[in-house]
Amino acid sequence: MSFKVHLLNLDIAFQHICHINSKLANKLNLEKGEFAQMHHKGKNLGITIIIDENISDETVGILPNTADDLKIKASDKIQLGTLKTSPSIKYIKEKLDGKPLNAEQINKIIYDVVHDNLDKPTQAYFIAGCYTHQLNDQETADLTKAIVANGQRLKQIPNEIIIDKHCIGGVPGNRTTMLIVPIIAAAGLKIPKTSSRSITSPAGTADTMECICNVTVEAKDLNKILAKANGFIAWGGGVDIAAADDKLIQLRRRIGLDPEGMMLASIMAKKFAAGSKIVLIDIPVGPNAKVKDLPHALNLKQRFENIGKLLEMQVNVIITDGSAPIGHGIGPALEAIDIMQVLENDPKAPQDLKEKSLKLSGILLEMSGKADLDQGYNMAKEILESQKALHKMQEIIELQGKNQEITPPGKNNQTIVADQTGIISAINIKKIAFTARMLGCPFDKGAGLFMHVKPGQQIQKNDPLVTLYSEDAPKLEKTLENLDLGITIQ
Amino acid sequence: MSFKVHLLNLDIAFQHICHINSKLANKLNLEKGEFAQMHHKGKNLGITIIIDENISDETVGILPNTADDLKIKASDKIQLGTLKTSPSIKYIKEKLDGKPLNAEQINKIIYDVVHDNLDKPTQAYFIAGCYTHQLNDQETADLTKAIVANGQRLKQIPNEIIIDKHCIGGVPGNRTTMLIVPIIAAAGLKIPKTSSRSITSPAGTADTMECICNVTVEAKDLNKILAKANGFIAWGGGVDIAAADDKLIQLRRRIGLDPEGMMLASIMAKKFAAGSKIVLIDIPVGPNAKVKDLPHALNLKQRFENIGKLLEMQVNVIITDGSAPIGHGIGPALEAIDIMQVLENDPKAPQDLKEKSLKLSGILLEMSGKADLDQGYNMAKEILESQKALHKMQEIIELQGKNQEITPPGKNNQTIVADQTGIISAINIKKIAFTARMLGCPFDKGAGLFMHVKPGQQIQKNDPLVTLYSEDAPKLEKTLENLDLGITIQ
Numbered sequence: 006m007s008f009k010v011h012l013l014n015l016d017i018a019f020q021h022i023c024h025i026n027s028k029l030a031n032k033l034n035l036e037k038g039e040f041a042q043m044h045h046k047g048k049n050l051g052i053t054i055i056i057d058e059n060i061s062d063e064t065v066g067i068l069p070n071t072a073d074d075l076k077i078k079a080s081d082k083i084q085l086g087t088l089k090t091s092p093s094i095k096y097i098k099e100k101l102d103g104k105p106l107n108a109e110q111i112n113k114i115i116y117d118v119v120h121d122n123l124d125k126p127t128q129a130y131f132i133a134g135c136y137t138h139q140l141n142d143q144e145t146a147d148l149t150k151a152i153v154a155n156g157q158r159l160k161q162i163p164n165e166i167i168i169d170k171h172c173i174g175g176v177p178g179n180r181t182t183m184l185i186v187p188i189i190a191a192a193g194l195k196i197p198k199t200s201s202r203s204i205t206s207p208a209g210t211a212d213t214m215e216c217i218c219n220v221t222v223e224a225k226d227l228n229k230i231l232a233k234a235n236g237f238i239a240w241g242g243g244v245d246i247a248a249a250d251d252k253l254i255q256l257r258r259r260i261g262l263d264p265e266g267m268m269l270a271s272i273m274a275k276k277f278a279a280g281s282k283i284v285l286i287d288i289p290v291g292p293n294a295k296v297k298d299l300p301h302a303l304n305l306k307q308r309f310e311n312i313g314k315l316l317e318m319q320v321n322v323i324i325t326d327g328s329a330p331i332g333h334g335i336g337p338a339l340e341a342i343d344i345m346q347v348l349e350n351d352p353k354a355p356q357d358l359k360e361k362s363l364k365l366s367g368i369l370l371e372m373s374g375k376a377d378l379d380q381g382y383n384m385a386k387e388i389l390e391s392q393k394a395l396h397k398m399q400e401i402i403e404l405q406g407k408n409q410e411i412t413p414p415g416k417n418n419q420t421i422v423a424d425q426t427g428i429i430s431a432i433n434i435k436k437i438a439f440t441a442r443m444l445g446c447p448f449d450k451g452a453g454l455f456m457h458v459k460p461g462q463q464i465q466k467n468d469p470l471v472t473l474y475s476e477d478a479p480k481l482e483k484t485l486e487n488l489d490l491g492i493t494i495q
Numbered sequence: 496m497s498f499k500v501h502l503l504n505l506d507i508a509f510q511h512i513c514h515i516n517s518k519l520a521n522k523l524n525l526e527k528g529e530f531a532q533m534h535h536k537g538k539n540l541g542i543t544i545i546i547d548e549n550i551s552d553e554t555v556g557i558l559p560n561t562a563d564d565l566k567i568k569a570s571d572k573i574q575l576g577t578l579k580t581s582p583s584i585k586y587i588k589e590k591l592d593g594k595p596l597n598a599e600q601i602n603k604i605i606y607d608v609v610h611d612n613l614d615k616p617t618q619a620y621f622i623a624g625c626y627t628h629q630l631n632d633q634e635t636a637d638l639t640k641a642i643v644a645n646g647q648r649l650k651q652i653p654n655e656i657i658i659d660k661h662c663i664g665g666v667p668g669n670r671t672t673m674l675i676v677p678i679i680a681a682a683g684l685k686i687p688k689t690s691s692r693s694i695t696s697p698a699g700t701a702d703t704m705e706c707i708c709n710v711t712v713e714a715k716d717l718n719k720i721l722a723k724a725n726g727f728i729a730w731g732g733g734v735d736i737a738a739a740d741d742k743l744i745q746l747r748r749r750i751g752l753d754p755e756g757m758m759l760a761s762i763m764a765k766k767f768a769a770g771s772k773i774v775l776i777d778i779p780v781g782p783n784a785k786v787k788d789l790p791h792a793l794n795l796k797q798r799f800e801n802i803g804k805l806l807e808m809q810v811n812v813i814i815t816d817g818s819a820p821i822g823h824g825i826g827p828a829l830e831a832i833d834i835m836q837v838l839e840n841d842p843k844a845p846q847d848l849k850e851k852s853l854k855l856s857g858i859l860l861e862m863s864g865k866a867d868l869d870q871g872y873n874m875a876k877e878i879l880e881s882q883k884a885l886h887k888m889q890e891i892i893e894l895q896g897k898n899q900e901i902t903p904p905g906k907n908n909q910t911i912v913a914d915q916t917g918i919i920s921a922i923n924i925k926k927i928a929f930t931a932r933m934l935g936c937p938f939d940k941g942a943g944l945f946m947h948v949k950p951g952q953q954i955q956k957n958d959p960l961v962t963l964y965s966e967d968a969p970k971l972e973k974t975l976e977n978l979d980l981g982i983t984i985q
Contacts, residue, residue, distance in 0.1 A: 014547070014548060014549065015514070015545050015546065015547050016527040016545065016546035016547075017512075017527050017528045017543065017544075017545045017546070018526070018527045018528030018529075019528040020528065020543070022507075022512070022545075024505070036508070037506040037507050037508045038507045038508030038509040038510065038560075039508075053507065053510070054507075055505050055506065055507045055512075055558075056505065056506035056507070057504070057505050057506075058504060059504065068545075070528075094749070094750045097750055098750045098751060098752070101623060101626060101627060101750075101752065103627075124615075124749070125614075125615060125616045125619075126615045126616050126618070126619035126746055126749055127619070127749050127750060128616070129615075129616035129617070129619040129620055129623070130619055130622075130623055130749070130750055130752070132620075133591060133619070133620055133623030133624070133627070134623070134627075136591060137591060137593075137623070137624075137627040137628070138627070256616055259584070259614070259616055259617050259620070260584045260587055260588045260591075260617060260620055261584075261588060262588070262591065262620070
């Protein structure tokens with residue numbers, strides 16, 4: 006049945022509630038606290054009933070988040086009734102019993118997640134089932150498709166090869182994306198890159214790019230930029246291509262559950278939604294990286310490639326060294342400076358970052374057929390050193406909205422020197438990342454470290470090891486008090 | 496920090512919400528929709544924040560269910576702040592990873608469930624962990640203790656042996672409790688019996704006893720009745736001895752999850768809370784009973800006995816025939832009539848119900864040491880046939896609150912006769928139970944079936960098989976239209 010709407014001056018998030026008086030509750034046979042179903046313009050959502058005698062008859066009081074999700078205007082009439090139990094509940098029980106789900110079942114569950122047809126505990130049961138019984142490659146591919154099918158999709162460019170890359174992460178300074186995108190785009194290939202902000206690392210690609218230009222761009226504008234410049238580097242959160250994924254991640258965070266299949270689907274969904282046909286995955290391996298050992302890395306490589314086939318995407322996986330930081334700068338502003346130095350052929354530019362970016366770009370150029378076998382690296386090198394990549398980057402920056410100036414490093418700094426002569430035997434990336442966060446990363450964009458040394462390097466006593474930067478003095482002092490860089494000299 | 500209380504004229508159940516204005520939210524660093532913590536007189540609960548500018552400063556608007564749970568009066572001051580994440584979250588993650596939990600960890604989780612310190616999705620993760628990785632006997636015993644420790648406890652009677660029995664159920668008419676309690680109580684042993692109402696069967700013990708007397712009795716009154724009469728037969732829901740269990744069951748119902756360990760703990764918690772030291776478990780086995788085959792029954796028997804040892808309770812398990820209904824009557828009123836006939840030595844009394852009750856009573860009398868080995872049955876028979884049990888039952892009925900009259904069978908009835916001569920080869924208890932529910936059981940107490948036949952019985956064409964009773968004619972008609980009794984004649 007349909008009813009008048011009363012917009013309440015209340016605000017909640019993460020769940021939906023509505024107010025009705027007991028007269029209407031009785032008429033609809035709904036009880037206080039019941040998880041009911043609201044319907045408007047072909048869209049359903051689950052909503053909790055609150056009895057409120059101040060609400061007039063035949064009227065439903067709703068909150069802003071519900072009005073947004075169902076696009077309800079005050080003048081609209083909405084429908085409310087008992088929740089039709091979804092077949093998803095049966096599928097979720099089956100998953101908890103260890104039975105693999107098919108594409109149709111997974112899509113129904115994800116549809117219900119997006120439309121709030123399942124309450125949060127039931128969604129938690131789904132996550133638990135995927136965690137304890139895993140998702141096989143087919144289920145993971147089906148989950149990827151379901152996430153995309155129930156999310157907002159970037160406009161597809163017909164007859165264009167869309168390229169993307171992804172890094173499993175965990176290595177400070179590993180900012181290759183901001184070099185690969187301009188190189189690939191300059192080669193005439195489409196590479197629409199949506200990146201995340203940092204959650205636990207000193208900087209995410211979005212945080213670093215934001216030191217140079219705007220990264221919060223709407224889907225329609227991204228499509229224009231892609232058409233004009235062949236690429237962009239934007240914040241993924243600005244484009245809601247994976248609403249289901251975001252909702253599930255919010256529930257997974259409650260107790261820190263990371264079902265591998267869901268993690269793989271989260272990554273692949275963003276590529277699939279962008280219509281990427283050629284994808285390169287970088288898996289850094291190291292004692293303190295996200296992936297700790299080669300066997301695990303090889304297993305992930307296999308899974309990525311299988312899932313890629315099932316999604317009709319050409320997926321290559323490269324396993325790289327994740328034992329030490331890459332580049333000189335750690336932290337948004339300092340990493341942005343590294344990037345620009347590489348693009349500008351500045352002799353001070355970090356060679357390891359340049360080499361890794363050329364290697365990855367080369368693989369992508371060969372995968373796309375732009376370069377012949379074993380010629381990708383050379384083509385990428387030519388594009389970079391002829392500054393074609395620099396000009397492409399400048400074009401992208403202008404289109405996304407250039408900042409007045411690149412964010413400078415924090416004005417408070419302190420250089421730490423070696424207390425002995427010897428060879429740098431190890432640099433603990435976890436401790437470097439922790440130090441960067443102590444200094445204010447990623448929120449203080451100028452905060453971070455400049456690494457003067459690399460593993461294997463011979464140094465003399467009192468040679469500089471790192472320079473610490475922070476935007477406010479107390480953070481620098483506090484960091485210096487408890488300083489533990491994890492740099493071993495032998 | 497502590498704040499004034501404003502009782503809102505709103506009503507919700509199953510979850511807690513509170514209203515504060517954005518000024519207070521900012522002061523407390525709480526966000527809309529955040530799961531925060533409310534504290535009052537040493538009790539915490541988790542509560543969802545709703546921003547409401549109509550609430551005055553330094554005031555928290557709460558709903559009746561929250562006021563009840565925290566015993567908040569309008570004049571009280573309550574405390575509100577961010578939720579301190581509980582160690583339970585770590586334990587729940589470990590259980591999902593297959594790690595068994597210890598007593599302390601389980602008790603903390605159950606404490607948090609009872610005090611709403613964990614949101615519902617997190618509680619669902621706990622249930623999922625117990626479902627996919629099972630609870631071993633030690634964990635089940637610890638869960639039992641935790642449920643009891645965090646619930647309301649019946650007063651312990653020092654130096655008294657407390658006796659209890661439980662039936663896994665699923666067999667219509669299997670109403671032995673109402674005979675065992677008066678026999679055991681008449682023998683001078685304490686048997687405080689809290690029973691459930693029916694959920695899916697034609698009648699629960701509480702439904703049947705309610706045809707004779709009141710079954711909703713408060714804990715303190717039950718203690719008095721027990722002291723005076725040695726026993727009672729009350730509705731367990733009237734005594735909140737397992738609040739945690741009730742909350743978890745509500746979440747399990749969402750998708751119908753029944754972790755065996757949780758089911759066992761639910762049963763044992765009620766015995767443990769009552770201080771029972773001697774417990775007899777009846778497991779009927781049959782193709783349509785809850786337990787379908789002997790291997791499963793034997794496994795359950797082993798588990799019950801192990802858990803009993805861990806709880807320092809003497810637990811015996813008897814495996815009985817669950818292939819056919821027991822007694823003549825199916826449905827609350829008709830079963831109550833059976834019971835009284837047995838107690839009154841009425842020749843019309845159902846002998847199978849009498850014999851099974853004597854057998855179970857005998858085992859309990861031997862377990863308690865009241866009767867010598869192999870003398871329990873005879874002692875029970877003497878107590879029953881000398882009408883000592885009848886007088887004990889009358890005493891209990893008076894103390895709980897006798898009805899004006901025993902609820903009569905429904906006035907609308909119809910007898911079904913055999914369509915052929917032969918032998919009753921099978922009676923499908925599922926179909927009998929379904930028919931009883933069609934007729935109005937368990938809510939229409941007069942509804943049900945009177946069974947004229949038993950399996951193996953020789954009958955002639957047109958002999959009566961069953962008589963159907965209902966309180967309103969349409970239900971009887973509707974039942975007759977689709978009648979399928981599942982009685983096979985060969």
